Each structure stands twice: as structure tokens, then as C-alpha cells.
Amino acid sequence: MIRSGDAILGIFVLLILALILIPLPEQLLSVLLIINISLTAMILLSALFSKESLDLSLFPTMLLVTTIFRLGLNIASTRLILVEAYAGPVIEAFGVYVSDGNIVIGVIIFIIISIVNFMVITKGSGRVAEVAARFTLDAMPGKQMAIDADLNSGYIDEDMAKLRRKKIQDEASFFGAMDGASKFVQNDALAGILISFINIIAGLIIGIVNLDMEVAEALNTYTILTIGDGLVSAIPSLFISTATGLLVTKTDQDSNISHALFGQFAYSPLVLYLAAFAIIALGLGTPIGPVFTVPIGILWIVLGRRLSTLQQVKEVEKEIEQEDIEASEIRKPENVLGLLQVDPIELEFGYGIIPLADSAQGGDLFDRVIMIRRQIALELGTVVPIIRIRDNIQLPPNVYSIKIKGIEVARSEIMFDHYMAMDPGYVEEEIEGIKTIEPAFGLPALWINESQREKAEIRGYTVVDGPSIIATHLTEVIRDNIAELLSRQDTKALLDNIKEQHEALLSDLTPKLLTLGDIQKVLANLLSESVSIRDLPTICEILADYAGSIRDTDVLTEYVRQGLARAISKKVFVGSTNQVITLDPAIEQMIMGAVQHTEQGSYVALDPAVLQKIINNLKKEVGKLTSIGLSPIILTSPIVRIYFKQLTNQYISDLIVISYNEIAPNVEIQSIGMVSA
Numbered sequence: 001m002i003r004s005g006d007a008i009l010g011i012f013v014l015l016i017l018a019l020i021l022i023p024l025p026e027q028l029l030s031v032l033l034i035i036n037i038s039l040t041a042m043i044l045l046s047a048l049f050s051k052e053s054l055d056l057s058l059f060p061t062m063l064l065v066t067t068i069f070r071l072g073l074n075i076a077s078t079r080l081i082l083v084e085a086y087a088g089p090v091i092e093a094f095g096v097y098v099s100d101g102n103i104v105i106g107v108i109i110f111i112i113i114s115i116v117n118f119m120v121i122t123k124g125s126g127r128v129a130e131v132a133a134r135f136t137l138d139a140m141p142g143k144q145m146a147i148d149a150d151l152n153s154g155y156i157d158e159d160m161a162k163l164r165r166k167k168i169q170d171e172a173s174f175f176g177a178m179d180g181a182s183k184f185v186q187n188d189a190l191a192g193i194l195i196s197f198i199n200i201i202a203g204l205i206i207g208i209v210n211l212d213m214e215v216a217e218a219l220n221t222y223t224i225l226t227i228g229d230g231l232v233s234a235i236p237s238l239f240i241s242t243a244t245g246l247l248v249t250k251t252d253q254d255s256n257i258s259h260a261l262f263g264q265f266a267y268s269p270l271v272l273y274l275a276a277f278a279i280i281a282l283g284l285g286t287p288i289g290p291v292f293t294v295p296i297g298i299l300w301i302v303l304g305r306r307l308s309t310l311q312q313v314k315e316v317e318k319e320i321e322q323e324d325i326e327a328s329e330i331r332k333p334e335n336v337l338g339l340l341q342v343d344p345i346e347l348e349f350g351y352g353i354i355p356l357a358d359s360a361q362g363g364d365l366f367d368r369v370i371m372i373r374r375q376i377a378l379e380l381g382t383v384v385p386i387i388r389i390r391d392n393i394q395l396p397p398n399v400y401s402i403k404i405k406g407i408e409v410a411r412s413e414i415m416f417d418h419y420m421a422m423d424p425g426y427v428e429e430e431i432e433g434i435k436t437i438e439p440a441f442g443l444p445a446l447w448i449n450e451s452q453r454e455k456a457e458i459r460g461y462t463v464v465d466g467p468s469i470i471a472t473h474l475t476e477v478i479r480d481n482i483a484e485l486l487s488r489q490d491t492k493a494l495l496d497n498i499k500e501q502h503e504a505l506l507s508d509l510t511p512k513l514l515t516l517g518d519i520q521k522v523l524a525n526l527l528s529e530s531v532s533i534r535d536l537p538t539i540c541e542i543l544a545d546y547a548g549s550i551r552d553t554d555v556l557t558e559y560v561r562q563g564l565a566r567a568i569s570k571k572v573f574v575g576s577t578n579q580v581i582t583l584d585p586a587i588e589q590m591i592m593g594a595v596q597h598t599e600q601g602s603y604v605a606l607d608p609a610v611l612q613k614i615i616n617n618l619k620k621e622v623g624k625l626t627s628i629g630l631s632p633i634i635l636t637s638p639i640v641r642i643y644f645k646q647l648t649n650q651y652i653s654d655l656i657v658i659s660y661n662e663i664a665p666n667v668e669i670q671s672i673g674m675v676s677a
Contacts, residue, residue, distance in 0.1 A: 024076045026088035032073055033090045033232050040066060040239035047243035063240060070236055074195055077229045082206055085221055091228035114234055143168050148370050272304030342406040344385035344485050347474060352397030352416055356467050357389060368471040376478060380527060381534025384478055385485055400470055402477045410477050412439035414466045418447045421461040429459050440473040483528035491520040494536055502537050509540050513547035525557040531568060554602060554642050562661040569664035572656055577668045580633040581621045584676040587614060588640045595643060604643045613677055615651050621673040622652060631656060
């Protein structure tokens with residue numbers, strides 16, 4: 001439904017365009033001219049008293065509408081001046097009052113106002129708008145990265161980040177529009193000058209030829225009318241130009257502009273005292289005399305004393321306010337709710353590592369943490385919770401700690417201004433360095449300094465810097481614990497992300513067949529073995545097919561894995577012929593016979609001695625693969641896979657257990673060993 005305000009606005013814009021074509025009566029033109037002046041005065045005052053530029057975010061639109069309105073009135077008044085040699089009392093009053101009966105004075109004043117408007121205010125505002133738009137657009141990436149850094153460090157929450165991002169986008173749109181809109185103001189001022197010259201020249205010709213006026217009479221009549229018409233247009237144009245300049249030069253202020261301007265113009269009483277001394281000395285030491293200078297100097301001294309008194313009062317009020325705050329903090333009961341919050345992931349570091357996280361010192365650790373979240377999202381299809389990054393003075397200077405849900409799961413130390421060099425396996429000539437262990441994968445490494453970096457790279461070492469070490473370690477810790485980090489809320493967010501395109505699927509799956517907790521358990525099972533859940537629609541399709549008859553989430557996970565066979569095979573098997581080890585069918589029968597089913601799930605109750613023998617044989621077979629640089633992969637039957645993974649996970653955590661049904665048809669497998677009891 002069209003609201004009355006929208007209808008009025010639309011009619012107003014159409015009437016503006018009609019001004020160009022339809023002749024106006026003198027009285028109506030006078031009324032519209034007064035309305036135009038009042039509108040531009042309101043816009044000027046709104047721009048003056050706004051706290052920031054975005055308070056008038058629609059100013060470019062207002063500027064365009066008022067410019068067209070003013071030009072329409074200009075054309076209407078020109079028509080009356082040329083046709084009737086009279087354009088109403090408003091234009092005549094402006095022309096007579098300003099010229100004061102002297103045409104030359106009127107012309108000079110009009111030219112001065114036009115030059116000031118066109119050459120000074122309009123051009124200056126246009127240049128400032130152009131520069132502001134350029135710098136605003138150039139600064140957008142840096143501002144957005146700063147918001148991401150504050151969000152990751154916990155200084156702001158998600159809602160505040162959204163507000164700040166929206167403000168950046170609004171600023172870019174506003175200053176971009178102001179850059180273009182300022183050209184309207186500039187060309188409008190130029191058009192006013194040209195129209196005035198046309199009025200005088202055409203008026204002389206029409207007055208002499210058509211109205212039989214004397215040259216002096218025609219010159220006097222049309223010049224006064226042109227001056228009045230020009231001033232009626234120039235004054236609103238001057239208001240709009242000034243408002244444009246105010247907006248594009250305005251910075252954010254917490255207080256109103258009058259307080260801010262006075263506080264910055266007279267920063268301290270000493271400024272006013274020195275200005276008063278200089279003015280009085282100028283009057284006493286020069287022919288100017290004390291008549292004008294001494295009163296002004298006294299005024300500055302009085303204002304300086306007033307400012308000094310206000311500053312003293314503010315200092316006392318500030319001290320009292322601070323004391324009241326401290327007293328209220330002591331009296332009020334301690335709020336411990338904030339202490340109960342546990343962050344999902346925390347990265348703490350000693351003060352020696354702060355330069356790596358401080359962008360002002362060239363550190364890029366915050367940017368790397370942002371990339372980790374993006375990398376995990378692309379690789380595993382889940383959203384990593386916000387990673388809190390903070391310094392901890394209780395840690396040694398060069399030590400960092402990684403916590404999952406408040407519990408430290410990893411800790412390591414780096415050497416500042418050093419690089420870590422690792423042998424990828426084909427280095428023939430070693431270099432000297434401080435021996436250490438790479439924290440993410442536990443590989444032997446060396447600490448080397450900057451001067452050794454190039455030499456190490458030439459000899460084949462893999463050389464990484466401190467931020468890369470921390471980022472890699474953090475990434476691996478997140479991968480190892482991503483299943484634990486997936487909450488029901490995260491699961492709901494993932495499902496909501498695909499709900500619009502797969503509404504029928506989700507309405508059929510949950511809560512009819514599976515609860516949100518059941519889906520979360522299946523997704524966590526997949527993530528625990530680094531299976532990507534990015535293809536969530538396919539996963540939900542498989543769950544919807546089998547959840548009607550199967551309630552065990554572990555069994556459902558196996559069906560989902562079989563449905564994702566192509567993706568699993570592509571990740572696990574990278575060669576043309578892939579070497580694996582297999583599991584003895586007798587062991588599979590033994591495991592299935594030891595499976596115990598409970599309401600909480602299933603587990604394997606295997607004799608410890610038998611289990612230890614199986615693990616020893618497994619380690620021996622796995623050693624055959626790792627000795628030739630291959631990943632440890634073991635094939636089992638589908639029904640045994642999940643239970644065998646549970647049995648071996650605490651002994652060989654990086655063992656890849658895959659069933660025959662999870663192998664894509666185009667993958668070739670070669671068995672080089674079998675695990676037997």
C-alpha cells in the first residue's frame with residue numbers, strides 16, 4: 001500500500017519537473033522561492049548540527065532534488081522576467097535592496113557572491129568529497145580486517161561486528177554518492193551565473209525591441225530583476241554548498257558541534273590570553289588605536305577566565321564521579337556470571353610473542369587465525385567457533401598454549417626472530433642449529449636465524465616462521481578436536497544454512513525421524529575421522545533413508561560413510577595403485593561376537609590379552625606401510641569397521657580404518673599384509 005508520505009514526495013518531484021514547462025503566476029513563484037530558501041536553510045542547519053555524516057545518509061538525494069527544484073524556479077523566473085519584465089515581489093525586493101538604487105553595486109555584490117560560491121565553497125567541497133570517497137574505499141579492507149581481528153580476540157561480539165561492517169558499507173556508499181552529487185552543486189552554481197548573463201542580454205534585446213524601452217530603462221529594469229533572480233537562486237545554492245562542505249569534512253563527535261568547535265578552537269585558556277595580548281599590543285603599538293582592539297582583547301580575556309573556571313569544575317566533577325564509581329564497585333555484589341563462561345577454543349601466549357599478534361608491529365597472527373576458520377570450513381564443512389586470542393603474563397615469554405573448552409590440550413615454545421627448519425627426507429648436507437621438535441606433527445627440526453634461512457632452503461630444508469608454526473599447530477589441534485567442538489547449536493546452524501533449498505528433506509528428517517542430538521552425533525562421528533560434512537544434503541538424504549528402521553547413530557554413521565564413498569576414497573587413496581593391509585576374517589568374527597549393545601550405545605568387550613596381541617600384530621603391519629612413506633590404511637568389512645576403529649584409536653590414533661563398501665569402483669587396492677590374532 002502506498003503511504004501518504006510517499007505519494008506527497010512523488011507529487012513534489014513531478015511538480016518540480018513541471019516547473020520547467022508550465023508558466024507560473026508571480027505570486028505562486030514568490031511563494032515557491034520562499035519555500036526553497038527555507039528548505040535549504042533547514043538542510044544547512046541539519047548538516048551543521050549532525051554528529052556524523054551518516055546522520056544525513058540521504059543527503060545526496062536531497063541535494064539532487066533541491067538542485068532540480070532550484071533550477072526549475074530559475075527557469076520559471078527567467079520566463080517571467082523576459083516576457084513581462086517583472087517576476088514578483090520577492091525577486092524585485094532582493095534586486096532593489098542589494099543594489100540600493102545603484103546597479104553597479106548590485107552587479108558587483110552578485111558577482112562576488114557567485115564567485116565565492118563557485119570558486120571557493122563548491123570547488124572545495126567537491127575536492128574534499130572526491131578525496132573522502134577515495135580514501136574511504138581504500139580503507140575498507142583494512143577496517144574489515146580490524147573488525148575480524150577484534151571479533152576473534154573477543155573485544156566485540158557478532159552483533160557489534162555486523163553493525164560496524166554495515167557502517168563501513170554505509171560510509172563507502174555515502175561518500176561515493178557525495179563525490180558524484182557534489183558535481184551537481186558545482187554545475188548548479190555555474191548554471192546560475194550563465195542564466196544571469198542570459199537574462200541581462202536577452203532582457204535588453206526584448207525590452208528595446210518588443211517593449212519600446214529606452215536603453216537606460218531596459219538596462220536598469222532587467223539588471224535589477226536579474227540581480228534579484230540571481231540572488232534568490234545563489235543564496236539557496238550557497239546554503240546547499242556550505243551544507244555539502246560541512247558533511248564531507250565532518251568527523252564523528254560524541255558531543256554537539258558547538259561544544260566541540262569551541263573546545264577545539266579555544267583548546268585552553270592560554271590560547272585566549274595570548275590572542276588577547278596580541279590584539280591589545282597591536283592596537284597600542286600601531287595607528288589602529290585601542291578603540292577597537294582593547295574591547296576585543298578584554299572579551300577574549302573574559303572568555304579565557306570562563307573557560308579556566310569550567311575546566312576546574314570539570315576536573316572536580318570527574319574526580320567525584322570516579323570516586324563514586326569506585327565506591328559503587330566496592331558496595332555492589334560481585335557478578336560472577338561472566339567468570340562461568342568457557343570459550344570453545346583459546347590461544348594464549350606469553351609477552352614475547354605479542355609482536356607476532358600485533359598488526360602495528362607487523363604481526364599477522366590474527367589474519368592467519370581467520371584463514372584457519374576458512375580453511376577448516378572448506379575442508380571439513382563445519383564452522384569453527386570463535387578463537388579467542390589473548391596474552392597471558394603467567395606463561396613464559398615465548399610459550400603459547402592452546403585450550404579446548406578451558407582445558408589446555410597443547411603447549412609449545414618458539415624462539416623469537418628465529419625460523420624452524422625441517423628435513424623433508426632428502427636433505428644431504430645438514431646445517432647447524434638448535435635441535436627442537438616441530439609441535440604439530442612431532443618431527444625433528446632445527447631453530448636457525450635469519451642469516452641461515454637462505455642456505456637452509458637451498459639445501460632442501462622446509463623453513464617456516466613463528467606465526468606459521470603456531471597457526472599450523474592450532475590447525476591440527478582443531479582438526480583433532482573438531483568433533484568435540486560441534487554442538488547442537490552449530491548443528492542447527494548448519495541445517496538452517498541448507499533449509500531454504502532442502503526444506504522438504506529437513507522437514508521429513510527432523511524431528512520426525514531423528515532428533516537434533518542424533519544428527520549431531522552422526523556428524524561428530526564423521527568429523528572424528530576427518531570425513532567432510534560439507535555435502536550436508538547428501539548426508540541428510542542417507543539419514544532419512546535409514547533412520548526409519550535404525551536408531552543406533554554409530555550404524556547410521558556407517559551408512560552415511562558408504563554413501564560418501566567417492567569423497568572418502570578421493571581423500572584416502574591418492575595413487576593409481578594403493579597399498580593397504582587387511583583384517584583377518586577370524587578377528588572380525590571375534591570382534592562381532594564381543595559386541596555388547598546397551599541403551600547408551602554399543603561397545604566391544606574383548607579379552608585384554610587377545611586385544612594386546614591384535615594391537616601388536618597391527619603395529620607390525622602398519623610399520624611396513626610407514627617405512628615406505630605410506631599412510632597406515634586397513635580394510636575391514638562394513639559391519640566391523642566402526643568397532644575396530646574404537647578398539648585401535650587409543651593405540652594408533654592416525655590409523656585409517658576403511659570398509660570395502662567405502663571404496664569407489666575406480667580405485668585399485670593392493671594388500672601387502674594381514675592382521676591376524
